[in-house]
Amino acid sequence: MAELPSRGILESLPVAVLVVDQVDAIVFANPSAEQFFQTGVSTLLRSALPDLVTEDNPLLSLISKARKQESAIREFGFRMSTPRLPTRSVTVDCAPLGSAHEHLILSFHEHASAGRLGGALTHKDSARSLRGMAAMMAHEVKNPLSGVRGAAQLLEKSVPFEDRQLTRLIIEETDRICKLVDEMDAFTENPRFERDAVNIHEVLDRVVEVAKRGFGGNMTIHQEYDPSLPPVFGNRDHLIQVFLNLVKNACEAAVEPDTELHITTKFRHGIRLAVQAARSRLDLPIMVTIADKGPGIPEDLQPNIFDPFVSTKMEGTGLGLALVTKLVDDHGGIIDLDTGPDGTAFHILLPMQKNGETASDDDR
Numbered sequence: 001m002a003e004l005p006s007r008g009i010l011e012s013l014p015v016a017v018l019v020v021d022q023v024d025a026i027v028f029a030n031p032s033a034e035q036f037f038q039t040g041v042s043t044l045l046r047s048a049l050p051d052l053v054t055e056d057n058p059l060l061s062l063i064s065k066a067r068k069q070e071s072a073i074r075e076f077g078f079r080m081s082t083p084r085l086p087t088r089s090v091t092v093d094c095a096p097l098g099s100a101h102e103h104l105i106l107s108f109h110e111h112a113s114a115g116r117l118g119g120a121l122t123h124k125d126s127a128r129s130l131r132g133m134a135a136m137m138a139h140e141v142k143n144p145l146s147g148v149r150g151a152a153q154l155l156e157k158s159v160p161f162e163d164r165q166l167t168r169l170i171i172e173e174t175d176r177i178c179k180l181v182d183e184m185d186a187f188t189e190n191p192r193f194e195r196d197a198v199n200i201h202e203v204l205d206r207v208v209e210v211a212k213r214g215f216g217g218n219m220t221i222h223q224e225y226d227p228s229l230p231p232v233f234g235n236r237d238h239l240i241q242v243f244l245n246l247v248k249n250a251c252e253a254a255v256e257p258d259t260e261l262h263i264t265t266k267f268r269h270g271i272r273l274a275v276q277a278a279r280s281r282l283d284l285p286i287m288v289t290i291a292d293k294g295p296g297i298p299e300d301l302q303p304n305i306f307d308p309f310v311s312t313k314m315e316g317t318g319l320g321l322a323l324v325t326k327l328v329d330d331h332g333g334i335i336d337l338d339t340g341p342d343g344t345a346f347h348i349l350l351p352m353q354k355n356g357e358t359a360s361d362d363d364r
């Protein structure tokens with residue numbers, strides 16, 4: 001068989017491919033890379049990799065790792081940010097090339113979910129991985145902890161009075177960890193939840209009532225509802241939890257005197273989510289927005305706020321938004337986010353109930 005032209009193969013690949021030398025200068029770029037970076041091949045060939053990505057981009061540390069290990073690395077769910085384009089979630093492959101590994105070949109596969117809504121979608125991955133971890137934690141951590149707590153209680157009776165603060169500390173700390181694990185139980189795999197017609201305004205009224213009696217006592221809450229909104233196909237308790245977490249965050253973000261909070265509902269046409277396994281699309285016409293006038297979410301935190309244990313608060317668990325993601329995901333919904341120095345708005349898009357639909361989550 002005649003030898004195939006390797007350069008031609010690389011050029012016709014539908015994925016973006018770059019080759020860089022020892023000092024990260026680009027020595028090869030295919031037409032897909034041109035599209036991916038929205039930069040012509042000739043400009044790419046005059047650039048170095050650090051010119052293409054933002055300064056703090058983890059790509060640079062990824063390639064130095066591949067160089068050090070002298071082996072290929074693949075990273076999924078990579079947040080690719082370039083100075084010219086919005087952040088995208090991609091899979092990056094990075095492999096040393098040549099006998100002396102003097103070059104590195106990089107390929108970038110963009111995930112199907114593009115754009116801002118897609119950005120929100122990728123947060124589902126964090127909720128999914130958390131589910132597995134929650135099940136493991138409940139099993140591996142809670143059982144031994146109850147033994148530790150019991151032993152500390154027994155010890156408490158026999159140790160001298162001045163040492164009791166130590167046994168108290170053990171008991172209090174085991175209680176705290178148990179509580180955390182209980183909260184994480186809410187993430188366990190495939191919860192069978194009933195779904196039915198839910199009046200989203202009744203859900204939101206309930207959330208406002210809870211907020212006003214507690215954490216939102218000082219807030220002015222405006223409720224702007226679309227009265228013609230059809231019912232959501234959902235689970236009332238779970239939806240209350242979703243909006244309670246979002247309203248609580250909004251109240252906590254508010255800084256006097258800007259203590260206004262807007263809760264809005266709208267019917268939006270044309271928002272669809274591709275359900276890949278079912279090769280179908282799910283309509284998500286019901287949009288609920290929770291908007292505050294707080295200082296916004298810092299840019300460096302934005303890619304991670306939906307991940308568990310990410311919190312900027314002294315007493316925060318960082319599980320609030322991870323749980324919101326998981327519950328919205330269970331409904332087949334989407335979370336979108338607008339944030340800036342004048343405030344933050346979380347938009348939740350949910351499916352409506354079609355005629356006579358009632359179900360558990362099996363037939364989503």
Ligand SMILES: Nc1ncnc2c1ncn2[C@@H]1O[C@H](COP(=O)(O)OP(=O)(O)OP(=O)(O)O)[C@@H](O)[C@H]1O
Binds near residue numbers: 318
């Ligand atoms: N409306 C908002 N405005 C500004 N920052 C926000 C807002 N909502 C969330 N955040 C940021 O996202 C982080 C994660 O929120 P999340 O609800 O997951 O955890 P938390 O609120 O810190 O803890 P917990 O929910 O357990 O009280 C918060 O610590 C905060 O920094």
Ligand SMILES: [Mg+2]
Binds near residue numbers: 245320321
């Ligand atoms: Mg919170």
